[in-house]
Structures are given as structure tokens and as C-alpha cells.
Amino acid sequence: MPLKSKLPQVGTTIFTRMSGLAQTHNALNLSQGFPDFAPPEGLARALGEHAVQGHNQYAPMAGLPRLREAIAGQLALHRKVTVDPEEEITVVPGATEGIFCAITAVVEGGDEVIVLDPVYDSYEPAIALAGGRAVHVPLTAGSFAIDWDRVEEAISPKTKLFMLNSPHNPCGSVVSAADLDVLALLAEKHDFYVCSDEVYEHLVFDGRQHRSVLQHPVLKERSFAHFSFGKTLSVTGWKTGYCVAPPALTAELRKVHQYVAFVAVTPVQHALADFFEAQPRYPVKLASDYERRRDLFLSALSESRFSWTPTAGSFFQLLDFADISDESDTALSERWTREIGVASIPVSVFYENPPTQSVLRFCFAKSDDILLEAAERLCAI
Numbered sequence: 001m002p003l004k005s006k007l008p009q010v011g012t013t014i015f016t017r018m019s020g021l022a023q024t025h026n027a028l029n030l031s032q033g034f035p036d037f038a039p040p041e042g043l044a045r046a047l048g049e050h051a052v053q054g055h056n057q058y059a060p061m062a063g064l065p066r067l068r069e070a071i072a073g074q075l076a077l078h079r080k081v082t083v084d085p086e087e088e089i090t091v092v093p094g095a096t097e098g099i100f101c102a103i104t105a106v107v108e109g110g111d112e113v114i115v116l117d118p119v120y121d122s123y124e125p126a127i128a129l130a131g132g133r134a135v136h137v138p139l140t141a142g143s144f145a146i147d148w149d150r151v152e153e154a155i156s157p158k159t160k161l162f163m164l165n166s167p168h169n170p171c172g173s174v175v176s177a178a179d180l181d182v183l184a185l186l187a188e189k190h191d192f193y194v195c196s197d198e199v200y201e202h203l204v205f206d207g208r209q210h211r212s213v214l215q216h217p218v219l220k221e222r223s224f225a226h227f228s229f230g231k232t233l234s235v236t237g238w239k240t241g242y243c244v245a246p247p248a249l250t251a252e253l254r255k256v257h258q259y260v261a262f263v264a265v266t267p268v269q270h271a272l273a274d275f276f277e278a279q280p281r282y283p284v285k286l287a288s289d290y291e292r293r294r295d296l297f298l299s300a301l302s303e304s305r306f307s308w309t310p311t312a313g314s315f316f317q318l319l320d321f322a323d324i325s326d327e328s329d330t331a332l333s334e335r336w337t338r339e340i341g342v343a344s345i346p347v348s349v350f351y352e353n354p355p356t357q358s359v360l361r362f363c364f365a366k367s368d369d370i371l372l373e374a375a376e377r378l379c380a381i
């Protein structure tokens, strides 16, 4: 009996596809979002030590208490918010799982969820599996700011959840305090929840501040905020993050989490707790480190025919190729992976209705020599 797909539109993700192509053609891989440098000193060693010491069985479902305490300390230190580690923090095996659990906990058959295009690719399949419908609202062309008039037009009595992502992947835009005020007004007026993906929270440049929904008194009461240690500590392969939400929302999220993954990996949680107990201020230096990498990449591109606005946050830089080619971004990213050996991500794949634009996303979480080599090849086009 042929199985009817519940996700007929879904194939291999663009990240898997472009990373595979990069490998086949031995290209510099600036496509998938992961650092090519080592995690902070001592972190990997601590993981091994905890495994050797016997921390190898299931952790408590919501996460190791000592890691949840450390996370509450991080939120107090970096965001000046007080969060109850017992009832409001859940450690999850990657932000992707936390986001899936939040969507599953909230969305019922027939509900609508507002997503902003270009949209991170994990949201819509989770919404569809929960029986909901994603309602796509494009970000403003060029600036990638949120067009709140269009958001309000898209809200209906069925709107249950709003997906926010700041710093934004793939665009690198960041929301302002004013954006959060508007979102709070709309969320109260139309009574919907917010799922806020803040995995790049520490990567915000040029003196800007990250604005978390947890810092907004209205939004904090109706939001799930998601974070990832993978981005902050260059350990994307450890797939560990956490979700912060008020007790009633956390209780529902945990009901799903306990039957999706049940727990995050135990020795990883111990190693992360050790790290933040010893170096609570470590994330503070991330922004300047990544800003330096962004600037190195962009200044090496100064003789190229690309145009750009320096990215405000995340570790992604968009480059506009309108002056170079009128090919589609998907065709061009594949061709340049094969022909010049630099892999990127076409931005059109993150839209329901791609606009006419010509931008590729490049990940600059790479060592200096890779960034310089990639820029040299891009300048030669």
C-alpha cells in the first residue's frame, strides 16, 4: 500500500544538498551554518571526562538541575531577566527539537501560524505535522525588516502562534525594542502565542543589542524562547539547547518533549554546566570575534562585483549578485560550488513566493584563511 506523505513538499534540506555538493567538488563550504574552528578550551575535554566518570545514563527529563541553574545565571547576567530554572527552563536536544515541541504543544488542527519569509526551514513542517497552516508574510525587500502592517493583515481569528527569529537566519536582521512593542500589542489584541528563535542571540554587531522576548513583560508571558549552545559554543554537533517559557507553557512543552526525545545527552549537559559555572562571561566576547570575521570577509570582497549591507547579526552575510549574473540564485549557487569551489545557500528557497532578488547567503563562521581564500575566488568572478 503506497504511503501518503504527510510532508509532500519536503525533500532533502538545502543545507544537506549544498554541503553534499561542496564535498563532491571539494569546495570551500560557506553554505551550512557551522563553525570550522574548535570549541572553547576545555569544553570537549570535560565532555570526555564526564563520560569516563560515569555520567552516561538518562538525565532528568527537563535537564540537569545544575545546567538549568547555570542557564538561569546566564539569563540574569546577559539579559537581566529572572527565570525559574525548575518551572521555566527545559534543556532540549537542539533548538530544533524545542521549536518542534513548542509548535506541537500549541498548534491544533486548523490553526494558523504566522511565519516571516525568508523563513528558517524547520518551522513549516512542524506546523503542518501539527495540523496547522503556515501563513507567510514577507520581510521588507532589501532591509529585511518586519512589515507590521502586512503582519496585522495576515492575522485572523485562527491565528494561534507567531514565529519570530532574531538574529535572523538567513538575513542577519535583528528586531528592535519597537518591533517587540508592536508584536506585544498584536499578541494581546489577537490573543496568540509567540515562538521566538534566538539561537544567534550573542552574535549581534556594530553596538546593537539583542532584544529577547524574555525582556518584554507582555511577551515573556506568552512566549517560548529558544536558544542553542551549538551556536554560542561552536558545538553544533552536540545538538543541545534550551527553551524558556512561563510555567503553564513549559508544562505543555515538556509533555511533548518527553515523548519526542525525553532528554538531552547527559555528559554534554555536565560539560556545559562546568563551562558556564567557570566562565559565565564567555559569550560577551563572541560579538566582537564574529564581527571581526565578518569585516575580514567583506573587506577582502571590496574589489568584487557583489553588493551588500554588512549583516547586523547571526553568522551569515548576504551578497547581492545582480551586477554579475541574471541566473537564478539556486542555479548560481550550484554552479559556483562546482566551478569556483565556493558553496553558498540560495535565499529564494526560504520563501513561499520568492521575490525577484539575487542574493546568496555565506556563512562567515570560518577560519581566516578559508574566508580569505573564498573572497579571492569570489573577487575573480
Ligand SMILES: Cc1ncc(COP(=O)(O)O)c(C=O)c1O
Pocket: 033, 093, 094, 095, 096, 097, 120, 165, 168, 169, 197, 199, 227, 228, 229, 230, 236, 239, 240, 241
Ligand atoms: C534560526 C535557527 N534556528 C534553529 C537552529 C537549530 O539549532 P540546533 O542545532 O540547536 O537545533 C538553527 C541552526 O542552524 C538556526 O539557524
